[in-house]
Amino acid sequence: MRKDLLQTGLFHAIRAFLRVVDSGSFTAAAEQMDLTTAQVSRLVSDLEKRLDVKLLQRSTRHRILTDAGAEYAERCREIVALMDEAEAKASGTASSPSGRLRVQCMTSFGHHYVAPELADFCASYPEVIVNYSTSQYFPDLLARGVDVSFYLAESLTDSGLVARRLGTTFAVVCASPEYLQRFGEP
Incomplete structure (x- = not known):
């Protein structure tokens, strides 16, 4: 129309x-x-x-x-x-965002990347109340009412969720020679 x-x-x-x-x-x-x-x-x-x-x-x-x-x-x-x-x-053109934003992420990722940005975010948008929590396990986001989450995953288990790739992470398996001698190579 x-x-x-x-x-x-x-x-x-x-x-x-x-x-x-x-x-x-x-x-x-x-x-x-x-x-x-x-x-x-x-x-x-x-x-x-x-x-x-x-x-x-x-x-x-x-x-x-x-x-x-x-x-x-x-x-x-x-x-x-x-x-x-x-x-x-x-229409999304309100002068400033307001309301509650529920954010959840993995503990170490949140500690290093998300938590440091929250103070600036809250200062920029004082009408937004941020509920921030961490968990090592991927929760049922919809059941818990989470609006935004940050997790390291290869794919989403629930196709009803929307994912955005923020970056790539690499893992390297390391072991000392003593460990390998004692327990063998994996």
């Missing part, structure tokens, strides 16, 4: 009404909304008809809020602010 198809209806009329109130004229509101003055006037008239109340007293020179219009505008500002906030959060 195209976004311009969403620019109709009650919410659109409320925004037009608030623009008229803020700018003091239908013409200025129309310019701000990229509409004609007649369209903005019609939106406000339709809103008044829906509510069965006069929101604005109109004259050729002035637009004055009625008592009902002033109260309605105040409530509508709250609604528009909440709607803008909800849209921003839903």
Whole structure:
């Protein structure tokens, strides 16, 4: 669905009404909304008809809020602010991330690579509460509610998880000559 198809209806009329109130004229509101003055006037008239109340007293020179219009505008500002906030959060464009982030990783990896970065992360995003834990065993991430995990593995056991390769690690088996003499070569 195209976004311009969403620019109709009650919410659109409320925004037009608030623009008229803020700018003091239908013409200025129309310019701000990229509409004609007649369209903005019609939106406000339709809103008044829906509510069965006069929101604005109109004259050729002035637009004055009625008592009902002033109260309605105040409530509508709250609604528009909440709607803008909800849209921003839903679209991922909220001003700053917030909420809880559950992070789990292998103990040694976390100690060397993850924990040192957490302080900077928390300072950059103070609205995010980080729950950090370590484990040597790969847990059931979904059952434990883990959002992000760091584990060394060749592949994922659960195809419902999403993996990103962060790097490659190498292992070398070493033994002293005394050990090999005592226990033999593996």
